[in-house]
Amino acid sequence: MDGEFLNNRQGLLRAIDLLESVFHDGNPFQMPAQLPETGIGSDAALDALAPSILGSAARLGAPLSFAHMDPPTPWITWATTLWNASLNQNLLHPATAPVARGIEELAVAWLAPFFGMTGGHMTPGSTLANLTALWAARECAGVQEVVASECSHLSVAKAAHILGLRYRALPTDHCGALVADSLPSDLKRAAVVLTAGTTATGAIDPLDLSGRAAWTHVDAAWAGPLRLCAHADRLSGIERANSVSSSAHKWLFQPKESALIFFRDTATAHAAISFGGAYLAVPNVGVLGSHGATAVPLLATLLAWGRAGIAARIERCVSLADRLAEFVDSDSRLRLLAQPRTGIVVWRPRDSGKFDRLSRKLPTGATSITTIAGERWFRMVAANPNADIDLLIGGIQKAID
Ligand SMILES: *Cc1c(COP(=O)(O)O)cnc(C)c1O
Numbered sequence: 001m002d003g004e005f006l007n008n009r010q011g012l013l014r015a016i017d018l019l020e021s022v023f024h025d026g027n028p029f030q031m032p033a034q035l036p037e038t039g040i041g042s043d044a045a046l047d048a049l050a051p052s053i054l055g056s057a058a059r060l061g062a063p064l065s066f067a068h069m070d071p072p073t074p075w076i077t078w079a080t081t082l083w084n085a086s087l088n089q090n091l092l093h094p095a096t097a098p099v100a101r102g103i104e105e106l107a108v109a110w111l112a113p114f115f116g117m118t119g120g121h122m123t124p125g126s127t128l129a130n131l132t133a134l135w136a137a138r139e140c141a142g143v144q145e146v147v148a149s150e151c152s153h154l155s156v157a158k159a160a161h162i163l164g165l166r167y168r169a170l171p172t173d174h175c176g177a178l179v180a181d182s183l184p185s186d187l188k189r190a191a192v193v194l195t196a197g198t199t200a201t202g203a204i205d206p207l208d209l210s211g212r213a214a215w216t217h218v219d220a221a222w223a224g225p226l227r228l229c230a231h232a233d234r235l236s237g238i239e240r241a242n243s244v245s246s247s248a249h250k251w252l253f254q255p256k257e258s259a260l261i262f263f264r265d266t267a268t269a270h271a272a273i274s275f276g277g278a279y280l281a282v283p284n285v286g287v288l289g290s291h292g293a294t295a296v297p298l299l300a301t302l303l304a305w306g307r308a309g310i311a312a313r314i315e316r317c318v319s320l321a322d323r324l325a326e327f328v329d330s331d332s333r334l335r336l337l338a339q340p341r342t343g344i345v346v347w348r349p350r351d352s353g354k355f356d357r358l359s360r361k362l363p364t365g366a367t368s369i370t371t372i373a374g375e376r377w378f379r380m381v382a383a384n385p386n387a388d389i390d391l392l393i394g395g396i397q398k399a400i401d
Helices: 009-020 042-053 075-087 100-115 126-141 154-163 224-228 266-272 295-330 352-361 389-400
Strands: 119-123 145-149 166-170 190-195 215-219 243-247 259-263 334-336 344-349 368-372 375-381
Touching: 009 042, 075 295, 100 119, 100 224, 100 243, 100 259, 100 295, 119 126, 119 266, 126 154, 126 190, 126 215, 126 243, 126 259, 126 266, 145 154, 154 166, 224 243, 224 295, 259 266, 295 334, 295 344, 295 389, 344 352, 352 375, 352 389
Parallel strands: 145 166, 145 190, 190 215, 215 243
Antiparallel strands: 119 259, 243 259, 334 344, 344 375, 368 375
């Protein structure tokens, strides 16, 4: 028998040891340019890859990690991802995934009510969740056009392109939120996409515009999980949408690729985007064919932490962002774009000539850059509940002094 397919306790424990190791890249492994004819063996491959894969990676849970929407992941997701890789279930086939399909249904059923939705399914990201939503909109509501703000995520325009729908971008205010008055009055053939937490600035479109168009989709890829915490009312109106997307690999602390598409009328939406197949026991719903059990780590996290545990971590992130915003606002040399509504703090030096120098001096991993109306701004995203905000503020202070 080929032992490579069996549980190799020693090898797996070695992988955990490597995870904890500190690497000083004295001798990084030279990757062969071509597929090697003879393999080096699994143990040697782990050892060879560890220094570059583990040693050089950005650590998203590090005290100064505050630049992007990618969170650190809890260890229960590492453990359950290991189970997933070993079982390799395919949710396309109930026979290969008798439990995992139910786990996905349950995770969706737990989360959908927070958005006023009845159900949905998982996708590997909100890019595909947005595509799925607009596909359902085209099938169910005869939508011919997608209307979204110019600060909506590029996946919305991409989905319109794939689906052969016209795409119309509407203006935003200086913070990146859709200007409500710009919404056309005739939306009988339109899907309106409202963003709950824009990627660049975290702005929330006026969600009370939900329900005016033939279909309303709320792209809550980033800020959707606010619905589970004390700040849920920042997204009120979302419950009147026809569909909502949210990325669990952002503010639900899941490993990639984990996201959800929710529908208000799930039965109708799913029926409209289902295909049968002679080799399929159940219809294939949505864009994906074979897909894995990403719901297992999600459900494990929700079970381990409960709603309150998720809420506590998101609320901590929100308060870190508020602290940072308060600091920026109080320093006369800095300019805050707006009070953060979804944990994203956007700021710049008042003297834009100082931007580049400051950019070079800011702590690594602490900031990303976004351009608004031709002007560059620093963007910091509170995805890391373990960030040390005093250290971060100290680092900014040192860089501007
Ligand atoms: C990140 C993001 C997306 C895309 O989601 P992925 O999970 O990266 O595919 C869509 N919309 C918004 C607002 C986002 O922030």
